[in-house]
Amino acid sequence: MTTKRLLVALATAWLSACGAGEDGRDGTSCTVQERADxxxxxxVCADGTTVPLPEGPQGEPGTSCTATENGDGSRTIACADGTSIVIRDGTDGTDGEDGSDGEDGTSCTVTDNGDGTKTVSCEDGTSVVVADGIDGEDGTSCTLTDNGNGTADLVCTDGSRVTIPLVQCRGDFFAGDFSIGGPWxxxxAADVDETTPGHDGRxxxxxxxxxxxAQDTLSQTVCIGGLHERGPLVLSLWQQTDCPGCTQETAVTIGAGTVPVALGAASDTWSEARLCVGEAGYGDAIAFALQSLSAPASCDGTGTTPGVYFDDVALxxxxxxxxxxxxxxxxxxxxxxxxxxxxxxxGRGLVLLELKPDGNSVLFQALDxxxxxxATGLVSVPLPTTLPGAALQLRAAGMSEIEVRFNGASTGSTFTGTGSREVLTACIPDELAGNAVAxxxxxxxxRSTxxxxxxxxxWVVEEVRLVADPVGCP
Structure with missing residues (x-):
């Protein structure tokens, strides 16, 4: 056996004979802190000792990075050093468990004590007495008086008075369904019946x-604005007479006009009437007044005069x-x-469209x-400030008489033809200015016999157009 092996064997035997040594003392707890200066x-250690720590070298500057939304819920972080990474939102965690039910509340009862108070008693032994509140003072009595000019005076018994507008000017009719009558x-004898069955509801x-x-009116003021702002607009409404088999021509007066513009005939079933709003109907505070076109012959007592219902009035x-x-x-x-x-x-009358390469025309023929x-069309007559002396001009040819009528009138301008093509000019009544009329x-x-x-x-009519004729139609 070599000397090295002999020494190892002796050491091993000695350790086996002596056994394991005791545990050493606990070490002191220390923390790293920033110096006060x-x-x-x-x-810094718990036993009061401190050891300064050297500062390491300053690190290199960090790389600048930007984050970009990818539009699919992910974002790309790209850095100036050419590196990049795509990150996504994490998935939602699972819902937590429902909490336990709260304790049952205490049951209570209310007992009337007969003296204006009530006792609220609960099972947990608590109770409280409550009393009714004190009546407030009587309010002041007031009356509302219509001034007939779109305003009303509210006068109260305490002497106070205030004038209020009945309806604010709007861009359309207020309560056009007549569910309330105040705005009209x-x-x-014109009225609003808020309970009668209308075209669509009460x-x-x-x-x-x-x-x-009497041609009495139902009217309302509307603020439409300029033609370039709102137009073109149509006045739409539904109408019906109040007696079986009855018809009645109706009309509307728009703005400062004095002549009712024909809406059409109301019959004993609800029907829609539509009227194009002319130049006079645009602007601030324009009044629209519904009425009959004219008094029927039955108003002299020789027959039944129908009443007329209106509903769903709108622009x-x-x-x-x-x-x-x-x-x-x-x-x-x-x-x-x-x-x-x-x-x-x-009878033996005929209206026929003639198609021609140089422009269409219409043939009118009556053999007796x-x-x-x-043929009835529509013309939008400007205000005199826009077109003075407005007239309707026809380019036509015929041998007999041809007639031009406006706004459902029973008479109009009559022209006798020469047999050659000529230009006929019919003056438009001044009171129709600003309206779209038939x-x-x-x-x-x-005749009828x-x-x-x-x-x-x-007659053959080639064209109908509006012109200014301030001399012939002053």
Missing amino acids: GTGHEL QREG GAGYLRPAAVC EEALPLECPAVGEVRNGDFEQRLFGWQIEQS DCSEAT VQIGLPAR NCTSSLPRE
Whole structure:
């Protein structure tokens, strides 16, 4: 055995004979803290000893990075050193367990004590007595008086008085369904019935028979704004007479106009009437007044005069080609064939569109005096400030008489033809200025009996247009 091996064996035997040594003492707890003067850090131990720690070298500047949304819920962080990483939001964690139910509340009862108080008693032994509140003072009595000018005076018994507007000016009709009558000004026998069945729900404006005869109005003021802001607009409403088999022509007066513009005939079933709003209907505080077009013959007591109901009055945007521009006749050159023209033919009357390469025209023919051949269109008459001396001009040819009527009138301007093409000018009544009104041209029936005629009536109309004729139509 070598000397090295002998020494190892002896040491091993000695350790085995002596056994394991005792555990050493616990070490002292230390922490790293910043020095009070801010010049570095030191190791501070619980036994009061401190050891200054040297500061390491300053690290290199960090790399600048930017984060970009990828639009799919992820973001890319790209750094100036060319490295990048895509990160995503983590998934939602699972819902926690429901908490335990709270304890049951205490049951209570209320007992009337008969003296104006009540006792609230609960099972936990608590109770409280509550009393009714004290009556407030009586309010002041007030009355509302309509001044007839869109305002009303509110007068109270305490001597106070205030004048209030009945309706704020709006861009459309307020309560156009007549569910409330306050916004509508009523003249004479015109009224609002808030309970009668209307076209769509309860409530309707009502021209009683006496209002029809007197042409009393139901009116409201609307702030439409300028034509360039809102137009073109259509006044839309539904109307119905109050007696079976009855009809009545109705109308509306718009703005400062003095002549009612025809809406059409109301019958004993609800029907819609639509009227293009002319130049006079645009601006601030424009009054729209519904009424009868004229007093029927029955107003003299020889027959039944119908009343008329109105409902769902509104201003709507005009449909394409529904309304002519101010100063124009709708389809006055017949390039849209007979679109916009209402044709009336009776007896041996005929209205026929003639298609020609150089422009369409319309043939009117009546083979006896009892026959009718007419066409009714629409013209938007400007205000005098826009077009002074407004007139309707026809380019036409014929041998007999042709007539032009405005706004449903029973008479109009009559022209006798020379057989050659000529220009006819019909003056438009001044009171129609600013309105879109009906214009009827053609050959109305001359009589209803003795219908024989030696000469048939015939005209060809090539164009109808609006012109200024301040000399001929002052």
